[in-house]
Amino acid sequence: MTNRIRDIRKAKGLTLADLAAACTPPTTAQTIGRLETGMRQLSLGWMNRIAAALEIEPASLMRAESGAPAQVVAQLGAGGPEALSAPREALLPNALSPQDGPAPLVLEVTASVGEYRPGDLVWLRRLDPADTAGAINRDCLVPRSGGRFAFGRLIDRKGTLVGLLPPGAGQKQVVVDDPAWVAVAFMLVRTL
Structure with missing residues (x-):
């Protein structure tokens, strides 16, 4: 299983520092970066903290290794389509909905x-x-x-x-x- 912290963070328009500050208690951007890349193990405690900061269900942070997810490969701006430096996972709408409150x-x-x-x-x-x-x-x-x-x-x-x-x-x-x-x-x- 790999995590989708980076994909969800970018889809919500947050920087590493933004996500680190939104955690309770706050952490550092470096720690979030290490959790995203797998350099630091994503424990259940970290999953809950990061999911709460992203306002999503903790299970949304994980993805199975089987089945390749859809990828965002380019962005369309005023100057036309531009390739991303690295593709990222395209998220389903329910992955972006808040974890608390009624389902969408x-x-x-x-x-x-x-x-x-x-x-x-x-x-x-x-x-x-x-x-x-x-x-x-x-x-x-x-x-x-x-x-x-x-x-x-x-x-x-x-x-x-x-x-x-x-x-x-x-x-x-x-x-x-x-x-x-x-x-x-x-x-x-x-x-x-």
């Missing part, structure tokens, strides 16, 4: 609606309804009575009322009173 939700798109195409998978993170200020103007899924849902751009939050603008053209605002949760979209997975 996925909304499957079956018809073209607004910017969404059939086959799209919209990954959502549940929020407490009181913490939705950061989700304003982002696509959200909200439970309604009778096992139904409302989906759209979160445009209003007043008291217990949540206002959504559906993604389809010409649709009216949907208002949900006192939802149990609001799930904000954080990733779109689209096959080509």
Whole structure:
């Protein structure tokens, strides 16, 4: 088994120093580097500390030697595609989700609606309804009575009322009173 600390750290945009400082208690960038490269053994204690700092499940830090993972080999920027100095593992969306709190939700798109195409998978993170200020103007899924849902751009939050603008053209605002949760979209997975 090899570890995926470097791949997950880079996917989250963290430096060695950032990850070292996020550990509880903080450690050094050199120690994190040694754990990443295998120069220092990754004990269960270290796995738990690093996973907590990365906000992922500890098991996500390990990968089996069998089956080669997908690799990120290039980056596309304004100047065109550029090769990476060394390929790194491409992570699945669930490896980037926080370890605490509810599991991510996925909304499957079956018809073209607004910017969404059939086959799209919209990954959502549940929020407490009181913490939705950061989700304003982002696509959200909200439970309604009778096992139904409302989906759209979160445009209003007043008291217990949540206002959504559906993604389809010409649709009216949907208002949900006192939802149990609001799930904000954080990733779109689209096959080509």
